Amino acid sequence: MSSVLRVLVEPGFLANGPVRTALVTGTVVAVVSGVIGVLTVVRGQSFAGHALSDISATGGSGALLVGAAPIVGFVGIGVVAAGAMELIGLRRPRARDLATGVVLGASLGLAALFLYLDSTASTSTGVSATVLFGSPFAISATTVPAVVVLGAASLSLVLAVWRPLLLATLSDDLARARGVRVRAVGAAYLLALSFGVSMSALMIGALLGTALLIGPAAAAVRLARRPLAAAGVAAAIGLGATWAGVLLAYDSFYWPPAGRGWPVSFFIVALVFIAYLVADRWSSARSRRPSRG
Amino acid sequence: MVLRPVEAALSGLSAVFSSFMTNTWIVASVVAVVVGAVGFFTVLRGSAFAAHAIPQGAFAGAAGAVLLGTSTLLGLGVFAVAGALGIGWLGRRARRDVATALGFVLMLAVGALLLSMSQGYEPEIDALLFGQVLGVGSYEVLPTAALGLASVLALILLYRPLVLASVLPDLAGSRGVSALWTEIAFLVVVGLATAMTVPVVGASLMFSLMIAPAGAARSLTDRPGRALLCSSAISLAVVWASIAGSYASNWPVGFFVGTIGVVVYGLSRAAAARRHRGLQPGAPQLAERSA
Numbered sequence: 348m349s350s351v352l353r354v355l356v357e358p359g360f361l362a363n364g365p366v367r368t369a370l371v372t373g374t375v376v377a378v379v380s381g382v383i384g385v386l387t388v389v390r391g392q393s394f395a396g397h398a399l400s401d402i403s404a405t406g407g408s409g410a411l412l413v414g415a416a417p418i419v420g421f422v423g424i425g426v427v428a429a430g431a432m433e434l435i436g437l438r439r440p441r442a443r444d445l446a447t448g449v450v451l452g453a454s455l456g457l458a459a460l461f462l463y464l465d466s467t468a469s470t471s472t473g474v475s476a477t478v479l480f481g482s483p484f485a486i487s488a489t490t491v492p493a494v495v496v497l498g499a500a501s502l503s504l505v506l507a508v509w510r511p512l513l514l515a516t517l518s519d520d521l522a523r524a525r526g527v528r529v530r531a532v533g534a535a536y537l538l539a540l541s542f543g544v545s546m547s548a549l550m551i552g553a554l555l556g557t558a559l560l561i562g563p564a565a566a567a568v569r570l571a572r573r574p575l576a577a578a579g580v581a582a583a584i585g586l587g588a589t590w591a592g593v594l595l596a597y598d599s600f601y602w603p604p605a606g607r608g609w610p611v612s613f614f615i616v617a618l619v620f621i622a623y624l625v626a627d628r629w630s631s632a633r634s635r636r637p638s639r640g
Numbered sequence: 641m642v643l644r645p646v647e648a649a650l651s652g653l654s655a656v657f658s659s660f661m662t663n664t665w666i667v668a669s670v671v672a673v674v675v676g677a678v679g680f681f682t683v684l685r686g687s688a689f690a691a692h693a694i695p696q697g698a699f700a701g702a703a704g705a706v707l708l709g710t711s712t713l714l715g716l717g718v719f720a721v722a723g724a725l726g727i728g729w730l731g732r733r734a735r736r737d738v739a740t741a742l743g744f745v746l747m748l749a750v751g752a753l754l755l756s757m758s759q760g761y762e763p764e765i766d767a768l769l770f771g772q773v774l775g776v777g778s779y780e781v782l783p784t785a786a787l788g789l790a791s792v793l794a795l796i797l798l799y800r801p802l803v804l805a806s807v808l809p810d811l812a813g814s815r816g817v818s819a820l821w822t823e824i825a826f827l828v829v830v831g832l833a834t835a836m837t838v839p840v841v842g843a844s845l846m847f848s849l850m851i852a853p854a855g856a857a858r859s860l861t862d863r864p865g866r867a868l869l870c871s872s873a874i875s876l877a878v879v880w881a882s883i884a885g886s887y888a889s890n891w892p893v894g895f896f897v898g899t900i901g902v903v904v905y906g907l908s909r910a911a912a913a914r915r916h917r918g919l920q921p922g923a924p925q926l927a928e929r930s931a
Contacts, residue, residue: 620742
């Protein structure tokens with residue numbers, strides 16, 4: 348048993364500083380994203396979730412430009428964008444899709460300008476890769492407390508409006524009849540989403556942030572019948588994929604072709620995707636069974 | 641003395657139309673018209689996420705092409721079409737936005753893997769993300785025109801089923817138009833347009849160009865054919881203004897496309913709102929009907 352473990356877990360894995368940071372931040376992000384992601388998937392707002400993470404990265408490059416702390420840019424512009432989407436976003440899904448697209452398009456234009464100005468102001472390279480993929484696990488230890496507070500705020504906001512939000516998602520009219528302030532609840536959710544997503548964009552990048560927000564939740568709603576259970580399953584899948592992904596990335600250091608290790612984000616996304624496919628197969632097999640008997 | 645700024649502006653203007661810019665104008669115009677037309681269907685179908693995902697995800701193809709030493713256009717095309725098919729395939733059983741998100745992150749993850757294996761790729765990535773519209777070579781004119789023609793032909797063939805399936809899905813179903821195949825065919829057209837657009841104007845610009853002009857056109861008119869032409873025209877105007885602005889200021893063209901696009905969209909929304917208010921107070925907006 349221990350020799351199998353030795354082969355799986357390269358010696359020194361847990362003693363490695365960056366690995367430990369990656370595991371801690373990954374854990375926070377996976378849990379927060381899993382819970383929020385279930386609502387995102389059920390409400391059909393994956394696009395808004397992804398757009399907010401791209402937009403907060405724009406805020407990050409803007410903050411870099413004026414010399415402010417990145418976290419201010421990430422969170423500030425995320426909140427502003429969520430507000431803008433809420434203001435122009437109408438109730439109908441297609442109008443919401445368009446509103447998200449327009450806000451995202453504007454932000455991508457701004458990102459182009461900020462990055463251009465950043466790159467002329469300093470000689471930093473690799474900014475575009477940062478925009479595309481984010482910078483997984485390049486977080487400095489000083490921002491960790493702020494990020495944890497942000498995650499906690501996002502999580503408690505979502506849990507506070509959990510029931511009315513689910514009701515409003517199922518049926519606007521029913522929720523209104525029960526006295527739920529549908530618009531306020533929706534805005535609170537969007538705020539929580541923007542906190543959570545800008546936190547993960549800051550910590551692990553836009554690519555992984557989106558993957559951990561949507562993938563585990565999409566798998567979990569196939570597996571669990573009740574929303575709260577789905578949130579738990581999603582958090583567990585996200586955690587498992589993150590930990591296994593970090594482990595594989597650590598192991599892959601001597602893999603071909605370059606001997607530089609494969610990217611962590613590749614492993615985590617691949618694992619999340621496999622989890623989704625398995626959950627999908629399993630649920631389709633389960634739904635077929637009763638009809639035979 | 642007073643005339644000096646005017647003279648400077650005029651000489652700048654003539655430089656914008658100088659011979660080395662000819663390719664830029666031709667290619668950018670073709671791209672604008674095609675992307676404006678594809679964007680009309682994107683907005684009509686509510687597929688903005690796919691329009692964002694396919695161009696950005698197609699990067700993986702560019703990275704792979706560099707790794708294998710083949711042409712970027714081929715890599716982009718293969719990945720854009722493969723991504724479109726993959727998103728369509730996932731969309732059979734999942735919600736569309738979830739399928740798009742999953743396909744998108746998978747494409748990007750493969751891109752991250754391929755990028756980590758190839759080296760010295762940074763400047764090219766910058767160009768692919770934000771475009772290098774001011775330096776279009778003559779060798780890019782022919783592939784762009786060919787792919788543009790293919791996209792337009794596909795759109796003409798798909799026009800009726802696409803409009804029907806987007807506006808009245810039930811009626812389309814009863815007439816034997818398959819929702820799944822319409823979606824997949826549409827995504828493949830987005831993939832073709834991606835392969836043609838991304839090398840020239842960049843992925844982020846392509847998305848801005850797809851959404852804002854088409855959104856503006858939709859709030860200006862309700863008739864599909866007219867909105868389609870309107871979208872292409874607005875897109876063309878936005879691109880021309882952006883190239884001029886980028887040329888004059890040296891700022892990236894993507895910034896101008898994004899900003900001008902949003903301004904145009906906002907203005908047309910405001911105009912539509914005024915017109916509807918003037919028409920009938922309290923009446924439902926005309927645009928509501930088709931959604």
